[in-house]
Amino acid sequence: MSAMLLPLADFTAPKIEYNELAPLLVVFGAACVGVLAEAFLPRQLRHLVQLTITVVAVVVSGVLTGMLMNGKKEIIAAQGAISVDGPALFTWLILLALTLISVLLFAERSVDGGLSAFAGQAAAVPGSEAEREGTAARIEHTEVFPLTLFAVGGMMLFAASNDLLVLFVALEVFSLPLYLLCGLARRRRLISQEAAMKYFLLGAFSSAFLLFGIALLYGYAGTMSLGGISDALSTDTGNDTILLAGTGLLGVGLLFKVGGVPFHSWTPDVYQGAPTPVTGFMAACTKIAAFVGLMRVFYVALGGSRWDWAPMMWIVAILTMVVGSIVAITQTDVKRMLAYSSIAHAGFLLTAFVGLAQAGSGVHNGGITSTQAVLFYLVSYGFPTIGAFAVVTLVRDAGGEATHLSRWAGLGKKSPLLAGIFAFFLLSFAGIPLTAGFTGKWAVFSAAWTGGAWPLVVVAVLSSLVAAFFYVRVIVLMFFSDLPADSPDVALPGWQTTSAVALGLAATVVLGLVPGPVLDLAARAGEFIR
């Protein structure tokens, strides 16, 4: 009978599961409201309103996510485009929690003479009269808040995308705001703009790789959906060239976002140039989204060809750990050092990813799976990271943040509390027991070993040693060096930075001492569904 009707009537409205997608929709909706607020509200009101919108949206979205997790309903939503499964919900929750802390840092105005870390007018030429006027008039870019919302919405979508096309769209949605945010630093604007430019160009290249990979995989499987590709893998044995080329190109694009060697070269420059609160946000949240996306694509869609890509990933994991740790030793800038440290951490995460310990394949009841380990590690890495960058914003001299390591000499004398907290974060990065970093490392190593990748574990512990060296060097510098005469000041933080640091510290301690609840939560997240 339907053949009798016009073709238009064949169109059935797509079924959208609004309940399950509510966390995403809240964030994107709030971002749009933020854009409108930016356009219509008078300047004085914007900061407060934007901050309120952002915080409320993030909190509401977080609560909704929590409710979904409680409901334990895992579905493929939006006609197979988005997978709202356990790992996705867990990722949403940590992304939102870390975004909340980052947003607090974005809103901080008391460390730099009543102005935020963002440029007054990004369009004004650095050092020009217009820039000075803007500063004098206390103009600031409150667009950062909706941009952040778009970014975090994109990340959430990225981590949950069940379709390569959605994956790509999500990637762009979260990357473009980040490019902008990177270029908005109030201090050292040239280096900030350079960072944004580099990030944008290299990011565009990597997007192209990703897109090419998607096209090839589509050519191989005839579908974009992750489940469909997996099915094609299990039935079709021909045309491996396209499959391998597609996998490789897709891997390049994803590893770029993760910061895996040899696709890491943007990280130090961008981390150094971007406004420090943005660096913290990127270091924590981008890594989380990118990693979950990477795991989803490779586990769900390409799990059937794991023997093809696993060897290459072994090499990337080893390179990432080794290069990240060794090159970090030579860094003289705190932010660059933390950038290389984040690369090394990506390497540790990759060990668990490559280990591929999944329930049913080597993991017995109660054992740690790769997904669980990676999710836990991302939590245990995210909080100290933002906390550490928050500390970096506080060490200042006349030119803004004093990020050169030599300027941190003797900080332990000047502000034992701040230096002590930073040292604690560094110890956590180094994986010293009783910190979050240790339990995280333990989890990924055991997942890697369970999957049979014990050589990676050995490389990882040796890289940890090298990494420990450069973390300890900073501690030595802060506590064991004499205070130079022209040492930078430690700014008195407002409540925003204070709470960001305090939250980071609390999470680092709690996850180090009683990681059980979060581990269980990550275990309950289970595996990716398709």
Place this chain on the structure above:
Amino acid sequence: MNIGWLTLLLLLPFVGAIVTMLIPKAKALTAKQVALGFSLVTLVLTVIVAIGYHRNGPDDYAETYTWIKAFGAHYALGLDGVGVVLVVLTALLSPIVIIASWNDAQSGRWSEKSFFAWILGLEALSIGVFSATDVFLFYVLFEATLIPMYFLIGGFGGPQRSYAAVKFLLYSLLGGLLMLASVVGLYVVSAKHGAPSYLLTDMMKLDISQNTERWLFLGFFFAFAVKAPMVPFHTWLPDAAGEATPGTSVLLVGVLDKIGTFGMIRFCLGLFPNASQWATPVVLVLALISVLYGALLAIGQTDIKRLIAYTSISHFGFIVMGIFALTSQGLTGSTLYMFNHGLSTAALFLVAGYLISRRGSARIADYGGVEKVAPVLAGTFLFAGLSSLALPGLSPFISEFMVLAGTFSRHKVIAVIAVLGIVLAALYILLMYQRTMTGPVRAGIEKLKDLNAREILAIAPLIILIIGLGIFPKPIVDIIKPAIDSTMQRVGVTDKAPQIPVTEGQK
């Protein structure tokens, strides 16, 4: 009755550390008194626990709570004979070091009180290490001890202290991280057998394939060999002990390094009995090299503290030899050796520290004729030296004899060569004594003050114990023996010759 004695022992110094830290900087004296008070109370409690253990056995002191379920980790504490001895040693040395270092921390990088707070922190963690019965908990505490020790070395001591502290830390971390790999491996093995559990009692039941067992053993052994330290992983010790204050050196060599040999008994032999037997030849040779090489290098030293550090390397060689001889006499001897070495090296380091603080130099060449100016100092130095070279009648003699006798019953050649170590010990101690204490009085020595009451108070308990245990070691041997027997049983070895009971052999 079990009221969480061990938790109490662990918490008390920890609370003491925090309280000490909270006292205002200006009241350094109060801080020191508080720290001393806490360490003394801990000592009293430890003695009560030790006596209770002697009477009622280990069951009263076991505590087990699940800590991280997903990892199979527990907060589990318990004592065995070896653990008790080392807990007592830790609790004993801490107040002694606090008294002896009363004025040593004034020229440190940080406030005086922090030195004493770190000592208490180290004491708490060390007691935890010696009583942990969960591998994960042990590993966590094992690594955590690095932090107080790092700050003790790096904050207070000689000009090269930062370098020494970092070297110490990196060596220890290298060992520790390789052990982490093995700890993770143990988890994987455990998880394959059902619900993962790190409890020692569960771990011992695991059936580990031969190859895996050997690799895991190597990870643990390497960490302990760095810690102990054995040649060729020893180079951090002379630097650390040479730069640190004498008190820190006592804790480093007397307590912290014992974790290495303690771990060999409890974890290497306990968890990997077959691999331990497999590795015995190599380990014994390494131990033998440590004995001789440490002693030879000690003879050649020009710095008093470095010399003592090298003597310890030689002594640790003996301890490891006794452990891996795998005879009950050797193992008992080694455990006793750990205790006695703690006493004698503490005495030696402390008296040397007194001497060095008076003259302001650690070079042997700067001294001469001290015995004419400061007879008490010279006398205690001689006594400490003689106990270090294992003079019969003093406690180290008994343990050294047991180690050699135990090794001889199984590995004759090695034991015979190791006896050379005793001869060399006499050389390095007596040469040092001769050069510093006898002969004409050197310039700069004339006005050297003799020991004061506080310094004598710190050293007196050590002297009394060294003599007392030299004459009557039975109580401590009685405590050690059952633990050794169960370890022997676990490894599956029995003594070769028809055995003469250990204690009677010494009478």
